[in-house]
Amino acid sequence: MVGSDVSLPFTVYGKVDTGPDGELAHEGNRVPDIVALDDRRLVVGWRAGVRDERDSAPTDQGAIMCARSGDGGESWTVSTLAAATATHRYHYVIFLNDAGTLYALLGRIVIDRDRDGEGGVDGFPTSMVVRRSTDDGRTWTDFPVTVDVPDNGRGVVVAGKPVRSGGLWLVPYWRHSGATTRAGVLRSADLRTWTSGGLAENPPGVAIEEPQIAVSQDDPGTLVMVTRTLNLTGGTSAAARDAYYRANAAHCATATSTDAGLTWSPMTLDENLPNYYVKTFFTRDTAGRYLAIFNTLAGPFTGASASKPDQYREVLYYKVRRPGEPWEPGRLFADGARLTSGAARGWDVYASADEYEPGRFFVVWEHNQTNIKVARLDISRPIGDAPLAEGDWTTGGATTAGAAAGVETVSDRADDDDTAxxxxxxxxxxxxxxxxxxxxxxxxxxxxxxxxxxxxxSFGLDVSRGCDFTLEFRGRVNDDSALDPRTGSGVCFGVKVSNGARRLMLTVQKSGVWSMRKGSALWEKVYSSSTAGRPATWKVRVDSSGTARLFRDDADTGTTWVIQDSRERPQLTHWVTGTPGGNAAEAVLEWTRLTPALDETR
Incomplete structure (x- = not known):
């Protein structure tokens, strides 16, 4: 499944090693990158991982593969860009396009040094080496460079697109610095000599990886850097990080530079850009629009000891910010099927993109650590506020988001005698x-x-239009029941919105509003009011990180919480449930409307 402004994807490559059970023989991420020379000529690179015989853990290292297309992705010719040897392997590939001459920035690993003191072989430290192609990626030759970065436990790690600014090429990178990881840029005037600018100061309790850079929408002399974050407020272990992600929203860290990366503002967390366990791709197009492609968390942690949530890399979203406007809602990019039942099942992850026409991109990503996928994405059209679903039962008939398209809808036949x-x-x-x-x-x-x-x-939602949402509905509680927070019986005026990645659960009781928070399966009161059951218009706006904000009769209640991660069938459902003992629940729903979560300040 892909979003409504995403083309059907092509599979560039899909060969994997599997065991007798059909599962992946190793778990190395492929982490692709793409160059669009025009709307027909494409070059894609990725890592072909290997399992290291010295370690049973997953290894992010191997050869670098390359594929070329001359027909917009219909067909591909595959070759090896940089072969693994007995002494060297590779961690990453990022392309730099200098007016049609391609440079492959490669993270090379010396195998004998590939032990960083954290429990085994993991593909670090890396040194950046470069290969060049002058024939659209058909052949590659070594291109000697010098890179001035101090020795450290990670080396030079590149995960974002180079940017040309102020007469310099700038490459975002991250490395170990002190007791943490930090990010900055490499700077070069000739593509041969690279020096490091300054490193941005991390937010408190956060480590930084996988930076992306773009020229600011607001000032061509300013750079914006967007990074992956690792929350360390509870400690540096994976278990401590996971405990935080179970219940909280997580965001990218951002910084700006006005001197081409020599210095940076202190990094701050950006609530518009979610970040869970993996990089967020970030760029700016030729019309000045920002594009971010990111993963939702998608599924809950499965048990108290689970080190990662089920389905945690299974859904890719994207969002756009047009110059002078707020960020638009996040919306579905891709959500593919599970090809395995174990490692990387269903993952759609590690997106990269390159613009081929204003507002139009070729996007590459990896699916299930198996397939390299490419699709076209058009960000030129604003998302708008067309409803995802709506219904009005005060006018004698329901309306739906599909009615305008001529699809069959429920026959509601209003009848004043209450018998229909x-x-x-x-x-x-x-x-x-x-x-x-x-x-x-x-x-x-x-x-x-x-x-x-x-x-x-209940109304089934169009998955291809999945996005951050605003729910608004009007009604009242006629008969208040006793809500059981564990079983869900006694829901007086309930509503559920599932968009394929998250789920809003809400019920209006006479004493207030209850919901289910991220990481919990229990109902919890989020808003107290002795008049909550009276006729009212309720609104809940949910942003890209899953944070919900509650409004009553157009007034902000100040109530916020993070909704559940969920893969439940996309739907909008209103319901009531009495108790097994016969304590009835009754509500009247006048109308309801579900729309993309547009920023109301626009």
């Missing part, structure tokens, strides 16, 4: 489905449950 049961037609993908005795009355949709069963109205 709705939901007799339609399907979850084409309109509202009503169940459990939901009825349309003169004042809206009546949802009532006198026992353990639920009464609901």
């Amino acid at each position: 049961a709705a939901g007799t037609t339609g399907s979850a993908s084409a309109g509202w489905v009503l169940s459990g005795g939901a009825r349309v009355t003169g004042g809206g949709l009546r949802l009532r449950s006198a026992g353990a069963g639920s009464c609901s109205a």
Whole structure:
């Protein structure tokens, strides 16, 4: 599945080593990069990982492969750009395009030095070496360079696109510095001699990796750097980091430089750019638009001792910021099927992109540590505020996001005598489905449950339009039940929004509003009010990191929380559930509307 502004992807390469059980024989990430010489000629590079015989752990090292296409990705010719040998392997490849002459920046590893004191072989330290091609990637020759970076435990690690600015080539990189990892840029006037600028100061309690750079939208003399973050507030171990990610939003760190990377402002966390366990790709197009491609967390941690959440790299999102505007909502880029049941199952990760026309990119990424994928992405069209789903039961009939396209919707047949049961037609993908005795009355949709069963109205969402969302609905609680936070019985006026990566769970009770926070399966009161059950318009805006903000009758309540990670079927559902003992729950839903989460200051 890909987003609505993403083309169907091509598979560049998909050969892997598998064991007798069909699972991957090793887990090395392929981490591809791409150059678009025009809308037809493409060059892609990636790492072909190996399992090191000295260590049973995954290894991010191997040969560097290359593929060329002259027909916009329809067909590919594969070759080896830099071969692994008995003494050397490679950690990364990033392309630099200097007016059609291609340079492959490679992280080379000396195998005998590949032990960094952290438990085994992991592909560090690296030294940056370069190969050059003057024939669109058909052949490559060594291009000697000198790189002035102090020895350190990581060496010189490059994960972002080079930028030409102020007469210099600038390459974002990160390395060990002191007791942590920090980021800056390498600077060169001739592509042969590279010196390090200054390193940005990390946010407190955060380590930095995989920086990206772009020229600022606001000032052509300013650079913006966006980095992956590793939260260390609870300690430096993986378990301590995971404990933080279980319950909190996580963001990229950003900094700016006005002297081509010689100095940087202190890094701060950017709440517009989420970051979970893997790099966020960041660039600027020729029209000045920022593009960020990132992973959601996608699935919850599976048990108290789980070191990583299930499905934690399975969904790629992207978002755009146009000059002078706020960031647009994050929206689906790609979410592919699981090709394995163990390592890297279903991962869509490590995106890179190159612009071939204003606002149009070729994007490369790896799927399931198996396939190198390429698709076109068009960011020239704003996302707009067209509803993802909507329904209005006060006017005698429901409307839906699909109605304008002529799809079949639920027949609601409003009837003042409260005897018309709705939901007799339609399907979850084409309109509202009503169940459990939901009825349309003169004042809206009546949802009532006198026992353990639920009464609901549900609308299946178009996965390709998956995005950060704003939910707004109006109604009231007629009969208050007793909510059990563990079982979910007693929901008086519930609503669920699943977008394929996250899930908002909310219920309005007479005493306030309850929800389920990230990392928890229990209902918890997030907003207290003795008048919550009265007629009101409620709104919840959910951003790219999963942070929700609650509004009541257009007023900001000041209530925020982080919603659950979830792979549940995309849907908008309103429901009520009584208790097994017969304590009934009843609510009336007048209307509901789900839209992309546009910044309301625009």
